[in-house]
Amino acid sequence: MNWNDCIERTNTHSVKWSYADEEVIPMCIADMDFQVSPAIIDAMKKKAAHGIYGYTTFCKGYDAAIIDWWQRRHQCRLEKEWIAFSPGIIPGMNLLLQIFTKPGDKVIVQEPVYYPFYSSIENNECEIVKNTLIYREGRYEIDFADLEKKAADPLAKVLILCSPHNPVGRVWTYEELKKVGDICIKHDVWMISDEMHGDIVYQGHRHLPLFNIDPAFRTRSVICAAPSKTFNIAGLQTSIILIPNKELREKYEQKLYQYGMMRPNVFGVEATIAAYNDGEAWLEDLLGYLEGNLQYVENYLHQNMSDVTYHKPEGTHLIWLGFEKLGMEGNALWEFFLEKAKVKLDEGFKFGESGRTFLRMNIACPRERIDTALRRMQEAILHFRIEQHRKKEEVSK
Template structure:
């Protein structure tokens, strides 16, 4: 059994989450529950592998070894029952850098790229930074449940200037796990309109119903061939600071274009220790992950039940995946500035303002519940006191 209740002091470790100087999330006395890394120790096998490699005192340029890709190949077979070829794979320092590379590789300046909002805000930033135009298709929300807007998607994907779509699967911040039927329907729309899909599946391992995630590359061959998928051990095993991720596609032309652009942009290298950690995590971290998922789900249930019983004006559905809760504060009837003052100055909670994920997120806040339960108890008691006082 792993001890996820243990509080680990992260001060003095150069932690963005705990030590960044940002008054919105890290002001004096605030509990930081924002950026998506976990306050849990990673699997022991990872630490052991890193220590073993660190004993060799030379840390020069590494090769991307076969075992590194084998470990992901084995993991995909084990967790998703899918067979992939190592020839489909390449790697970059992170999913966000990889998305930057993909945008440049698959589109031209002034082309349009579609995203489904509210969504992880670096998508829009990457599109704009690469000189492309953002096209937003709002997800439909009913009582905290989100669906794709098929009519809106069909209308926007047929724009001949829309060349690319970035899909968040599972979705951050709303926590949806898209069904195979939804993904096939979306993929068919993209194929019909010649739109390439970038599927960001960094949260794929963090699903609460085993086997519920459908990798985009397992859809029909025609759909899979018009897509690339990003995957990483970083969210799953709390390795974000090691900057190592994968991209895979069965389409050799897309893979070649991606690799060529990564080289042009200087993004072809990955972290020596990141590779060691990924191999150890995928080969020896499954038991740790299965226990983690039970704990995380318990945290989500705790938040949902606490709000329902003690602060019914605020709601949070239990997500189907991720360790990120999407809290709805709209029934409080507060203006954005008032809500932020309540949360940050009165309750002293460092959450992500939902408006940062798109205008559809106004009135929402994203909470990272990947922390010891006692920290969430403290956070909810602060919130209750701030609202009722």
């Protein structure tokens, strides 16, 4: 696979590449600028050549591919009955919140966190409760004392866990996940574990599915996952909701039928099977390239933009960059790089109040594109510093 191939994505209906100004480099939105595994392309060609794209259902091969993947990659044993469908994790999460909560209930999130969590909670007329992560010695940690206090509230019904965490890139340890689960079980709080990025984890770290931590967690939790981030097939809208609790699973299936969401994308089923059965070598190669990209960004920032705070992710293909020393925050910070550097990053403030001085960068693209984006950002910061200095001199005259 040629990861350095800068494949043209403009005029392809790509959300990421649809910005009006074609000079802008999009380093936002968590999809990759890489072609998918050849196994997936072959499966898509075969299905397309069949020429009939009618209503589609699931099959033994689909379930088997998922079960085998989770056993092989994560040593997590799934039962076929646990596997439920959603066209995306966020739609599935909205349905789950309808089951778990009623208007006025509270849902806990660990901010800064993937911002659609907030809208999912608000969609269901619930209150967002923030268990803000602690930044300590260059690493984000969970505030367990605060989590205990907020989970103890009788109105707290659900914790949405992001594992690995988006955007800060933490891959939670066994001890951390055990503490989280124990607190939730103690206070009768359901856990929705978003493990979308669980396959994109770097050397020295290991993703641990919540079901593996303690068998007791399975009856009070749901795992949301998908081949989408792993294999760059989000547009095929095939996500996986793992629900061991039979009563909950039946309620969830009823919700799917209620909203007419019970049938998968005709190509999504084929892509999932091909990805999980034949895409592992492609993924291993991808992870090696992404690690190289991470190191490249780290070296570049250290040598040229030392006033930018770099949080090296343990997982995900996203970097959480801090710009506290620039003296800008919120939308002004995001617009600065968009307008002055022609680089589009993800707005940190959308992930929560603690993200106001941050921006999220997607590094799942050819290294040449990363280099160009970083150089543009460096130049924009340099001009900004020069202008600041000029203004100070004028004031002092």
